[in-house]
Amino acid sequence: MPVRDNVERYRVRPGGVTAVKVFGGDRFDVIDHFGRQGAELTVLAEDPRAVADTRPDAAATVLRGLVGGKDEDGYSAARILAVLSEHGVRQDEATAARLFGDDSPAGARESFTVVADAVVLVAAPAAPMLVHTVHQNPPSDLFVEVERGANTPREQLELPSPLAEPLWEARIDASTAASYEVRAGQFIQILDVAGRQCSDLLAFDARALGDGQEFGLDATMTRTLIGAATPRPGLTGKFYDSRARPLLEVVRDTVGRHDTFALACTAKYYADMGYPGHVNCTDNFNAAFDQYGVAPRVGWPALNLFYNTAFDADHQLISDEPWSRPGDYVLLRAAADLVCASSACPDDIDPANGWVPTDIHVRVYDSTRRFSVAVGHRLTPDAEPVLTKQTGFAGRTSALTRNFAEYQGYWLPTSFDNYGPHQEYWACRERVAVMDLSALRKFEVLGPDAEALLQSTVTRDIRRLARGQVVYTAMCTDTGGVIDDCTVFRLGDNNFRFIGGDPYDGEHLRAHAERLGLGKVWIKDSSDQLHNIAVQGPSSRDLLDELIWSPAGQPALRELGWFRFLIGRLGGPDGPPLLVSRTGYSGELGYEVWVHPADAETLWDAVWTAGEPYGLAPLGLEALEMLRVESALVAAGHEFDEQTDPFEAGIGFTVPLKTKPDDFVGRAALVDRKAHPQRVLVGLRLDGNDVAGHGDCVHIGRSQVGVITSGVRSPILGASIALCRIAVQHSAIGTGVEVGKLDGHRKRLPAVVVPIPFYDPEKTRPRS
Template structure:
């Protein structure tokens, strides 16, 4: 008998977030402080997973038998604290209704408690339903105090439900309405629907099953009544907004030919669309050999005819969820949409409108992933208020998160309307009545305060905490003292930078990792698993610690009378460079906070870290104390000037995962000679340091035209470098830039040219100079 090798399994397309990893598997999240309700049938298997560790779960099961928990074989003998709090707070209407229908008093509900204060990351418990049951899984929370050196911030739970009788693979699950809709209609696949919307009302366009294009048209209703057709106009919108398609925020409106706004984008969970390409039309299909194919243009003509709108051969439309781009040859290309099931765009009508929405019928190319599906439209009352937000995912598999305000937003929003989306939060770019230049000079000459709450904070706890950080960051964490902060890089196996960060040592086994990217926590957990470190927890504390920076020569004088520290902590005035103290505002009864001698301005400065509930009060106290010193608020535009002058790097500009710390200009964070322990990327960094290809330099440009991120840098015809960051330096009165350049051209005094247009038709003379441009000896921050 001859043995034959098994046939190799063909690689499978990876479509994160679109296909379940296995048939019959459903996944759900339980947010900290929240409750997720599921209906189980006999044989269904529920797994509760404590992803980050140290998060208690409360499980309550209600079944016809009436015994709480029996349907899952669990003993419910603890108070269901989160369910009870829903009743006392008047929240969770749907959940409370289920309890009421079952004759259960929510204020007396009990639960089985899973996991605990020291459950490992990834801990899981699995239960099988023996009868039909409504199951409630809660993630109880407690406030994390900033003075707690053994902090355990709350984290989410993951639920995996394996159905004994799997539902249809792509059973559409519409997201819950954002409010009570006044119009709730389905646009069936390959059709279109016309509808009217009043000024101020909200229009939600939902992709039911994902990857489905929906063309949107809107016309001013009052103009139509007067016999004048005024609809969304591509040229006018792009002229005013400066974007291919507007996004939520300051530049989020669509205009008509008369320069009047018709709709404003309020929320966008996709972030990838096409603006005013033609909706699919008969000619498109005819030219591809499909005469008579149903198309959006003719569907629109039929829907718009009752409103007196003349038919067209092709409608310019806002193509929601349609994935187009221009390639390097300026060719218009398209691919499958990015949208996931339930993704939506929410717009607000700026005037009375006649609208039309389609569910595109295109099944001959990737525009709908070759399978047209439904679109759903909801319209909400003008009296409702919805937060402005963009959606982001930390990994392709993650649940989408909408942009949030920081805890200081209540104060900063009273000082400006100039906000931009920054890593999942809204931050001011500049402040009304001041502007970037005034804010810049306030920081250089007096003092400025700014909101830096979007920084990602992670509590790294446990006996293996030091070992994990020692293996993941380039600095020698074993040398870090209690109360000390260190700036470091965190690299991947190739030496490329995942992020830069600061690490605070709160105790022998307690550290606080502060970076710029939410992925940092995922990376740290993966490394802990890879290294077999089972006595370490990485808990996200970003929403437990919001922070402001007080920077400038007067910052110490402003804060010295505000910050009290106990005898066990350093006095505020004794804090040296990269040290921190745990204290309070005013005296021992004041707001608890952490104060660190750190910053991102190149000036003397501090950062103040508090629980979000205390943020408005902290802002008020600091603001009042700063007024005699001429303090101003500081936005991102001014911060960019400050940090570039000081040679401080910024993720996505001066480094990425293809850039090592030496190329980013922070090679000082890699002590290869004195750090004997291995760390991720060490071997690659040894090789890169021995054979450098590129080097960071400062450039000083001739004339008054600034460089920009991504501009090419030339010596003769050849490109030798690229601009990573650039600004007009107010204090130097020159245009300066950070540049990554070939080592052969990195010597100070080298003459280069910054390419504009295509890099050949226009060049700005520049010279390699010493950097940081401002205070190159870095004496001022230590003054």
């Protein structure tokens, strides 16, 4: 994707290969953004000197190991292999120039000048991170930046590669529309070619249309049935017609911001704005549907892909430039035989298309293809979207439920069939429960400067952290706001594992390493190398004691202390390696077990079988919410954000200002905030059965004095409870307040301030 004029960036995934066409006069850099990641560069060209200063000196191990297939990864591999074949290179003889090494610094780059046209293949060799060793180096992404020369033929630059072999594809030129037919089960990929370009989509049931009946996408029916403004990948991903029959399902979405309640642009809109006769989507659609006998309309309610609209606080419909970048797409699956039409919107009189209408591209794939259901997330505004992933435990959890939610880039179960949130909750409180928490972000912080970096960026005193110990801490901005709460594991003198909830945590650590001039520290994302389950509840120790083997020098499971960890094996000295920490998010005795994703299902099966005599149940996000609120455990976006300091968030105990002598990011601001507190986190117990929701206002009389951060109906207390950030003047235990619903005034829920945690305030159960 372009990052600035004439500069494009391509991502190379660990274990993958990225092919880029280059032309004489171009320049390109291969970048080891995270450090300690080798690269293999292969140049395919008629002229052996097409790329200066590249000499193949080793086997191209990644290229030699590629295996083509019908799934998406296999299709990508097949395309690479086809490129090799086109250039007369045998796969088993492919060679490459080796770049970087085990000690390359973060941000290392090598630059190359292109003399003649070529295809460059950049590969990132990868091997699994070993869970049971202290010295970790998870494989990481490489990036290729290409600076195009003045004479580079822009028309030769390609769209993103197809996801599979297309059955059909077409370019929708700027300011036009085209109709096409798809069969039930086939996939439609709609791509924004240049970025910030609205594309309206219409779809009719083809069979009904053949009978003279028009049943197309119905926004009102869709929004009512799914309970949201726009379908998104997952359970609420379908578009319906007026008969409540599904026509389309969203499979992937790399943008996320669309509109399903407004019209495609009309002649009247332009005329009313002073542009009579302006080309418009409605007239384009009328022409595109004419061959199908569809009656023309003066306005078409459409699915407006990439169109950035919203209702503001005054309920006014507003729009701005689309969020889409070049190559962004939405992938849909037809639920019936359809007649469709797509437009490249001609609007050039407002920000709908970034003021410059451009092209849209449509691809249709066969129904036998399989694509993962995913949402795209960008770590930074100019980053390539990363699609939602399944965890290593998905094969087991998906056999127990279809209720999954997209959580921080992973699919996690919300509740389980034949259990339900309350049964799952009680299993954790009374017996034992198991939960997939693989969405936690893990970062290996390695090197001689690792301790200094963490000491400077988190609130706890990392110098006091012993090997085998875990500490819960916060990471703050320079103004004292909480970026994330996290745990830090010390694996060795210079080896730490940082575990948080926000994928941006690693970028924050890298930025401060650079700011502080710490050149001997690597921050490597190990989230895809370590997946984990939480085994929580009074029987968790007995259950895991049967399964976890510890070598000499490591504590036995039964002896493991609170906030300590061991490195052992599953089932015995020859079993899969794992790490077990005595940590959790339930307020009960519990552990987290960390394994490589390749061993995830083996671990789940062992825990599931051993847990049967203990009444083990699976645990989803809905039950976890009840558990964590009762125990006053905080959550990002609820109890804290970058505008909330640790004291206001209820985790002031993570800020040892008196005993940590070293400076850290936000220390000066936190000293002042602690001396002059404005708000504090308290518990509320509500009258009646109504539940307070995040963001509800809290009043004493007319004045708002606080805001609800989280609220649930507590099963064990038989009452509605809430966490509330409130003005310190009204935080005394026993203070009566009212929680405002609706507009905050027409409905009030009486409540009283109570101590937190609501459940087990002395934390005797997790300490037991």
